[in-house]
Amino acid sequence: MEIYLDTANLEEIEHVMQLPMLDGVTTNPSILSKQNLQPKAIMKEINQRVDGKVWYQLTKDKSEEMVNEALEIVELLDHPVIKLPMGIEALKACSVLTKQGIETNMTLVFSVSQAILAAKAGATYVSPYIGRMNDIGLEGLQFIEDTVNVFKAQEMSTKVIGASIRSNHDVVAIASRGAKAATMSLKVFKQMLEHPMTDKGLVQFSEDWNVYQNRL
Numbered sequence: 001m002e003i004y005l006d007t008a009n010l011e012e013i014e015h016v017m018q019l020p021m022l023d024g025v026t027t028n029p030s031i032l033s034k035q036n037l038q039p040k041a042i043m044k045e046i047n048q049r050v051d052g053k054v055w056y057q058l059t060k061d062k063s064e065e066m067v068n069e070a071l072e073i074v075e076l077l078d079h080p081v082i083k084l085p086m087g088i089e090a091l092k093a094c095s096v097l098t099k100q101g102i103e104t105n106m107t108l109v110f111s112v113s114q115a116i117l118a119a120k121a122g123a124t125y126v127s128p129y130i131g132r133m134n135d136i137g138l139e140g141l142q143f144i145e146d147t148v149n150v151f152k153a154q155e156m157s158t159k160v161i162g163a164s165i166r167s168n169h170d171v172v173a174i175a176s177r178g179a180k181a182a183t184m185s186l187k188v189f190k191q192m193l194e195h196p197m198t199d200k201g202l203v204q205f206s207e208d209w210n211v212y213q214n215r216l
């Protein structure tokens with residue numbers, strides 16, 4: 001399973017990016033807007049700190065402009081993934097970028113039919129937003145399962161990446177339903193990593209070891 005950090009915060013990225021299980025960093029306009037640098041400057045800074053894929057979401061409306069924006073960003077990154085917000089113009093741009101060998105992600109996908117169209121346009125990934133679906137009473141996990149099943153049945157190679165993930169339990173739930181990737185905040189990543197019983201066990205082992213060493 002691919003695991004991404006959903007952030008443009010350089011301190012957060014430096015804090016964990018050396019860990020080998022992280023596959024890169026995903027961003028979107030809201031995430032970038034929290035920084036005080038121009039978007040291209042932030043993307044370059046992220047790229048310097050990440051040994052993996054760096055995802056950038058296009059901001060233009062028309063497919064031609066989207067393709068041009070994507071090509072400018074691709075120049076700046078070692079392993080770019082271009083995110084396109086679901087829509088007719090994005091589908092057109094996606095297919096152009098795919099034909100040029102650029103990895104793409106159709107984001108803001110909220111129905112299986114949208115996911116099918118994204119896959120047909122050649123998207124490398126589609127992003128269902130689990131948290132935001134659950135917030136409005138939709139079944140985020142069922143959606144992941146249905147999309148994975150349709151892709152399997154149709155032999156479509158597009159991967160499902162779970163986005164808008166709110167806890168480590170969401171990560172496990174989407175993994176067990178066949179999502180190939182997840183993107184999450186540092187908080188959720190830490191939830192995946194840490195457990196109070198691990199901490200308690202470490203303290204106990206260390207105390208027992210010290211007692212044993214002092215006795216010898």
Ligand SMILES: O=C(CO)[C@@H](O)[C@H](O)[C@H](O)[C@H](O)COP(=O)(O)O
Pocket residue numbers: 006026027028083105107108127129131132161163164165183
């Ligand atoms: O779509 C991707 C990655 O494919 C993400 O970067 C995605 O934009 C973010 O996970 C969401 O915007 C975060 O959603 P939320 O936590 O604000 O509900």
